[in-house]
Amino acid sequence: MKKWLAETIDNSGLVIFRILLGLLIASESFGAILLGWVEAVFVQSKFTFNFIGFDFLQVLHGEKMYAYFFTMGILGLLITFGLFYRFVMIAFTIMWTAVYLIQKEHYNNHYYFLILICIIMIFLPANGKLSVDAKLFPKIKQTKIPRWMPYLLIFQLAILYFYAAIAKLYPDWLDGTFSRILLNGITQRQFLLDIFNQKWFLLTYAYIGILFDLLILPALLWKKTRKLAIIASFGFHLFNAYTLKIGIFPFLALSFIVLLYDSIPLKFLNKKEEILPNNNFNTKLLLFLFVPFFIVQLILPLRHHFIKGDVLFTEEGHRLSWRMMLRERKGFLKIKVVDKNTGVSYYYNYAAELTPKQIKILSNSPDVIWQYCQKIKKESKKPISIFVECEVSINRRPFYKLINEKTDMATAKFNYFAHNDWVLLQNLN
Structure with a gap:
């Protein structure tokens, strides 16, 4: 050879x-x-x-x-x-x-x-x-x-x-x-x-x-x-x-x-x-x-294969792996912002600053959700907590919760090569 x-x-x-x-x-x-x-x-x-x-x-x-x-x-x-x-x-x-x-x-x-x-x-x-x-x-x-x-x-x-x-x-x-x-x-x-x-x-x-x-x-x-x-x-x-x-x-x-x-x-x-x-x-x-x-x-x-959970749902390890045109993802997302000083909360209007394509990927991708929450935190003039309500459907299955709603995404960490605990694990079968 x-x-x-x-x-x-x-x-x-x-x-x-x-x-x-x-x-x-x-x-x-x-x-x-x-x-x-x-x-x-x-x-x-x-x-x-x-x-x-x-x-x-x-x-x-x-x-x-x-x-x-x-x-x-x-x-x-x-x-x-x-x-x-x-x-x-x-x-x-x-x-x-x-x-x-x-x-x-x-x-x-x-x-x-x-x-x-x-x-x-x-x-x-x-x-x-x-x-x-x-x-x-x-x-x-x-x-x-x-x-x-x-x-x-x-x-x-x-x-x-x-x-x-x-x-x-x-x-x-x-x-x-x-x-x-x-x-x-x-x-x-x-x-x-x-x-x-x-x-x-x-x-x-x-x-x-x-x-x-x-x-x-x-x-x-x-x-x-x-x-x-x-x-x-x-x-x-x-x-x-x-x-x-x-x-x-x-x-x-x-x-x-x-x-x-x-x-x-x-x-x-x-x-x-x-x-x-x-x-x-x-x-x-x-x-x-x-x-x-x-x-x-x-x-x-x-x-x-070495990250906990089903990549089809969690998306962890999906990129750079030649997983091409394998699934349809649809998601619903709400981002709740809480003022730490007053306790006042409101739902963030992300649709006002994003394109339809950005809204789509934000609604079902854990890394993008985390990234966007960091952006909200950085631009906030007050100390805030951020909580996410997100449900995702894979290949038109029922919707399952993707993000732990109790996790403060403003302080959550992101790991490229391991499972992020704030991403929920669901059995799609």
């Missing part, structure tokens, strides 16, 4: 992937402006719910975010053309990571996936040909790379697919309950709804989702099944792109196909000259950088 990974292969797949990645980055960035996403998230809101500990990123708010996303779009085009590639890739990765961390209202595993792919791409010589850099700096030209380089990207995709499949192995997915909720939310056409509500269709959809996540990469890697797997990939991802509206991810996933080939028989990619990789990239880089990187990626999605 080590010898096989160390073999040199044509770098055309990695180069094409760079071009496609840059185009998708530009599409995502410019599209966020043109389709109103930037306005809805950063302009219409008074603030955003950043990841806890990243409050300093609140500077990324307001109309300046139009320029911010425009800049990221330009960086995407520079990646495509391969101009100052490594510097540009680092700059985009930092900027995109900041966008991811500044807002949880539109949390998406695919945003996180793009960060990880960009981190890997920083260290790969994807500008060895078909790039402005290769024209300006002939020393970086190369037509060959070690096989392990594109397989770093493939392994990251494999982690996503594997944990996405494992996450689906729970009752509401296996019996078609969530498939019904998901599919009924994507159309108003009666003839489609009639199909989507058939038990056989719901179970087929559910189990195809599991099998696809588990088998698609092995099928793509095996030459005998690759053509069939490519057809299945296009069908699956284009269906999701059309129905689920999940941004660039379906197209990003499809772009990985070019990495599977040791050579791509296109004349403009394969000139007569053969330039071997330079010595700047070797197995030491793989050992000391990417092995720890992937160990973290393998551990993070498991952490909810």
